[in-house]
Every structure is written in C-alpha cells, then in structure tokens.
Amino acid sequence: MDGAIERREELIVVASAGNGTASSRFVDRRLRISPNMEHRPERYDDLTGEVEAAVFSSLERHLPPTMLDFPRDAKFQYMMEVLSRYLPEGERTKVQKHKEYRKLIIKEYKPLHRELFSMNPAAFFLPSFFKAVSDNTEESIRSIMSEPSPGIYTFPMLQPSFCQMLIEEVEHIENTIRSCGTKIMKPNTMNKYGAVLDDFGFDAMLTKLMEDFLSPISKVYYPDVGGTALDSHHGFVVEYGNNRDLDLGFHVDDSEVTLNVCLGKQFIGGELFFRGVRCDKHVNSDTSPEEIFDYNHVPGQAVLHRGRHRHGARATTAGHRINLLLWCRSSTFRELKKYQKDFSSWCGECQREKIERQRQSIAATKMQTFLRSSTGSVI
Numbered sequence: 108m109d110g111a112i113e114r115r116e117e118l119i120v121v122a123s124a125g126n127g128t129a130s131s132r133f134v135d136r137r138l139r140i141s142p143n144m145e146h147r148p149e150r151y152d153d154l155t156g157e158v159e160a161a162v163f164s165s166l167e168r169h170l171p172p173t174m175l176d177f178p179r180d181a182k183f184q185y186m187m188e189v190l191s192r193y194l195p196e197g198e199r200t201k202v203q204k205h206k207e208y209r210k211l212i213i214k215e216y217k218p219l220h221r222e223l224f225s226m227n228p229a230a231f232f233l234p235s236f237f238k239a240v241s242d243n244t245e246e247s248i249r250s251i252m253s254e255p256s257p258g259i260y261t262f263p264m265l266q267p268s269f270c271q272m273l274i275e276e277v278e279h280i281e282n283t284i285r286s287c288g289t290k291i292m293k294p295n296t297m298n299k300y301g302a303v304l305d306d307f308g309f310d311a312m313l314t315k316l317m318e319d320f321l322s323p324i325s326k327v328y329y330p331d332v333g334g335t336a337l338d339s340h341h342g343f344v345v346e347y348g349n350n351r352d353l354d355l356g357f358h359v360d361d362s363e364v365t366l367n368v369c370l371g372k373q374f375i376g377g378e379l380f381f382r383g384v385r386c387d388k389h390v391n392s393d394t395s396p397e398e399i400f401d402y403n404h405v406p407g408q409a410v411l412h413r414g415r416h417r418h419g420a421r422a423t424t425a426g427h428r429i430n431l432l433l434w435c436r437s438s439t440f441r442e443l444k445k446y447q448k449d450f451s452s453w454c455g456e457c458q459r460e461k462i463e464r465q466r467q468s469i470a471a472t473k474m475q476t477f478l479r480s481s482t483g484s485v486i
C-alpha cells in the first residue's frame with residue numbers, strides 16, 4: 108500500500124528563545140568549571156529543539172555569576188550559542204540560518220490581525236467546544252466528541268471568522284517573506300508549503316491552546332502516551348492544491364498528540380487515511396482491516412490523534428486546502444519511553460504480540476493440565 112513509514116522531524120526550532128541580542132551584553136562570557144549548586148536553574152522543557160531541556164538546566168549552573176539572574180530567554184540564547192559550537196557543521200548552519208530567519212521576521216513582519224496572537228476563546232472557538240472544555244468534566248468533553256475509529260476523535264472546534272483571519276494572516280506572512288526576497292522555512296521535513304506559526308509570534312497563543320484546551324482532552328483520551336503531561340509543541344500550517352503540495356505520504360508525527368484542524372478554503376480531496384498506532388519497532392508492520400480509516404476534512408472541524416497513529420493525506424485534486432497542525436509533546440513520556448520495551452497499551456502490534464503470548468501460555472497450561480489428568484503424573 109503506502110510504502111515505508113517516514114518519521115517526520117521539523118526543522119530545528121529555537122523560536123521561543125528570544126531575539127538573539129542577549130549575548131552581546133556580557134562582559135565576562137566564560138562558563139564556570141564548577142557549577143553553582145546554590146543556584147536554582149529554570150525549567151526549559153517547554154522549548155523544542157535538538158538539545159534536551161535537562162542539558163540547559165544543568166548548564167545554567169555553570170553560567171558566569173552575573174548572568175544567573177538574567178531573563179530565561181537571555182540565558183537560553185547564550186547557552187544555545189555555546190552548545191551550537193559543539194554541533195556538527197550541518198546542524199550549526201541550520202541553527203545559524205534559523206537565527207537569521209527569525210531576525211528577518213522580527214524586522215519585517217507586521218501582523219495583519221493582531222487579535223490572533225493572544226488567546227481569546229470566545230472569538231476563536233465554537234460555543235460548544237468552549238463550553239465542553241471549560242466545564243472540564245469527562246462527560247462534557249465526551250459530549251462533543253465523535254470517535255469514528257479507535258483513538259481518533261473529531262469535533263467541531265473553530266469559528267469560521269477565526270479560520271478566515273488565520274488564512275489571511277498566513278497569506279500576509281507569505282507575501283511579507285516573499286517581498287524580502289527569501290523563502291518561508293518548510294513546516295517540517297515532508298510538507299513543502301505552509302509556515303511554522305511559532306516563528307511568527309504565535310508561540311504564546313499556541314501554548315495556551317495546548318495547555319488550556321487540548322491538555323484537558325488529552326488527559327481523558329491519551330494518558331498512555333503522555334497526554335497528562337504535554338509540555339511543548341510545534342505549531343504550523345500546511346497548504347495543498349495547485350502550485351503547492353498535492354498529497355502527503357504515509358508517516359507518523361513527531362508528537363505524542365496531534366491536533367489537525369481544517370481552516371478552509373474550498374477543495375476537493377485531501378482525505379486523511381489512518382492505519383493504526385505503532386511504536387518505533389513496529390512502525391512498518393502490517394495493518395489489520397479494523398485499523399483502516401479515512402477521514403474527510405471539513406473547515407472548522409478538528410481531528411485529534413496520537414502522533415504515532417500512522418497516517419497520510421490523499422491528493423487535494425482541486426481548490427486550496429489549509430490546515431492548522433499542533434504537534435503536542437511530552438518530555439516526561441519521551442524520557443520514560445527510553446526504558447520501556449512493551450507498548451501494548453497503545454501500539455497495535457505490541458498488543459497483538461502480547462495477546463499471542465497469552466494465547467500460547469494458556470494453550471501450554473491447558474496441555475499440561477490435560478497430560479497431568481490423562482497420565483496421572485506430575486509433569
């Protein structure tokens with residue numbers, strides 16, 4: 108069917124780390140050999156990128172004493188500069204390029220709809236969604252959800268006016284970057300068209316979206332993949348149609364929980380196809396018939412699924428489709444996962460193997476019991 112699965116990774120994101128001016132303010136920029144154990148480092152687990160959050164918290168104790176009380180963004184920026192010297196050449200270039208890109212955005216980009224940048228639930232969300240999440244009970248959340256296939260939830264979410272404004276903002280972003288004679292950075296390694304919203308100042312709004320609106324839902328539906336401990340995100344839009352991407356290959360997301368909402372415009376095609384949840388080891392294993400599910404995008408309607416739920420998007424054969432994606436991650440879940448081998452609570456293949464082991468063990472016990480009763484001897 109869809110060929111080998113590709114694990115998607117977004118381009119390195121240092122977007123939430125400030126504007127890169129911090130380091131020039133320091134006179135003594137040398138790290139200290141001995142850590143200052145009295146200093147309580149900040150938490151960095153909400154920041155996404157190549158380097159683990161714990162590295163920043165440890166390194167912070169080695170900062171020059173004058174820097175210890177600097178704002179977190181300034182410390183992060185400085186540490187990122189230090190660490191980038193140790194990255195392989197390719198990574199260093201990526202970090203540098205991204206820094207320049209961010210500087211350009213800060214200089215040239217003037218938002219069209221400023222009201223999009225701070226969370227305004229009544230203006231962004233449909234009343235049914237807003238109420239269900241504000242009531243914050245399992246019952247209220249379940250009342251607006253459909254589960255057309257196990258682990259995939261769909262629900263009406265966004266106001267048409269919000270979708271329209273966000274589409275206009277994305278067009279404005281594209282025009283701004285184009286007029287600077289440069290290109291928008293790809294939202295991830297597979298989609299070529301769209302933009303990383305976090306790069307354009309949406310970081311705080313999307314953090315609120317995740318914390319206040321998606322976490323309550325993920326706690327109910329995805330506790331097994333870190334849904335109770337989401338702590339960072341990658342937010343972007345993808346675009347399909349003429350002169351853009353047509354379809355999207357079979358893949359898993361670099362997320363624990365993915366929110367995918369269609370913003371519009373008008374289009375034909377673009378259906379999502381799902382093929383069961385898999386851990387790293389089983390990502391290319393066969394699909395069983397009950398795992399096959401296709402979903403038609405509807406503007407304003409959200410789909411929520413585990414990042415490890417294998418999926419892709421069929422060709423958008425006419426019109427223009429724009430979707431908002433929020434890949435939500437949990438650093439705790441990722442850390443714990445390193446020490447685990449069995450993911451039968453969410454991986455379809457681990458589950459199948461476990462059931463098979465149990466079946467064999469029951470069959471062996473039955474055989475022993477039978478032999479014991481028919482021979483009268485202890486085996």
Ligand SMILES: O=C(O)CCC(=O)C(=O)O
Pocket residue numbers: 298345355360367379418419420430432
């Ligand atoms: O085009 C779509 O709706 C799917 C996008 C997607 O799966 C992704 O960006 O991870």
Ligand SMILES: [Fe+2]
Pocket residue numbers: 358359360418
């Ligand atoms: Fe995806």
